[in-house]
Amino acid sequence: MEMKKNTAKVQIKQIADKLGVSSGTVSIVLNGRGDQMRISKMTQKRIQDMAKEMNYQPNIYARRLRKSAEEEAPYIIAIFWREEYLDDLLARFLKGLYHAIKNNDLNIELVLQPYDFGNLEKHHRFINSNHFNGAIVGGISNEDQQYLEQNEFDIPIVLIGRSTKKYNSVLIDYYDAGTNCANLFSMRNHKIVGLIGLSTKGKSVQLIELAFKETCKEKNILIDTNCISYCEERNFTSGYESAMKVLTNEKKPTAIFVMDGRNAFGVLKACKTVGLTVPKDIEILVFGENEYFSYSEPTITTIQQPMEQFAERSLNMILMSIKNKADNPMIQELSPIFNFRESCGGFIL
Structure with missing residues (x-):
């Protein structure tokens, strides 16, 4: 019952009334279009903070799946993946996510969003709670990381292969x-x-x-x-x-x-x-x-x-962040795997 109370939907109008702004302004900010519509950073932060305080949950599920009121809505997790790596690397990662979801009987929908190296910011308006419950980001450039660290997002984010003090990360040394x-x-x-x-x-x-x-x-x-x-x-x-x-x-x-x-x-x-x-x-x-x-x-x-392990740990981090409302970033460092075959022998002891 307590979990249901914490995730109860709060109408945009209620947030607007609390802050003394228009419902349209709140809707624009929560849809990630505050900068585009030239709403001040201070106002955007006030709205985002109030939405978080009031446990605002946007109606992303009804638009996507048209679930009935009795049916539990899924968590929707976005995977922002660098275009150059839409190959076997992604296949192994998705396989790891699939097994983690299946083995733990999780109600999760995955959404894949390719992006160009160095141009993650072009998807800024989608990286928010009005579209997704969490995001996994792989293959970022230095510019992409700078963009992420200079902005605030209201969903948990996990970076693959990057160390950061602001976001969750899964990587090897x-x-x-x-x-x-x-x-x-x-x-x-x-x-x-x-x-x-x-x-x-x-x-x-x-x-x-x-x-x-x-x-x-x-x-x-x-x-x-x-x-x-x-x-x-x-x-x-x-x-x-x-x-x-x-x-x-x-x-x-x-x-x-x-x-x-x-x-x-x-x-x-x-x-x-x-x-x-x-x-x-x-x-x-x-x-x-x-x-x-x-x-x-x-x-x-x-x-x-270990891409399959990367996937499982990433998903666990997002779910922990959602359920526990964790603010401190988590870091998981795993070990790389050597596969010794004919082209090069192993370590000589």
């Missing part, structure tokens, strides 16, 4: 992951290694690359500019072209770290083109998992983010 990749090459006695990176990258990829380079230097592994090439796209062709630049230099690496799984098969093709056998002549390690890596020739060694 990306610097440590890059260090482990370099340590693996060191233990396997590689003296010259290559890096196939990405020209467009978020903070997590930046940290992995930085740690890999710094640890290689500490371990006296050569990784000069001729051994580094950046892919413009996440596909076979870009992986092939970048790898060819590295493999046709005078000093050929004996191992390559590929920072995106979508470029991996192009790198394998480049090795074959220049007459190098994997793993006899050169070892390959890839950041990111793909089901085909277990069936390719050779099979591909990877280090991956």
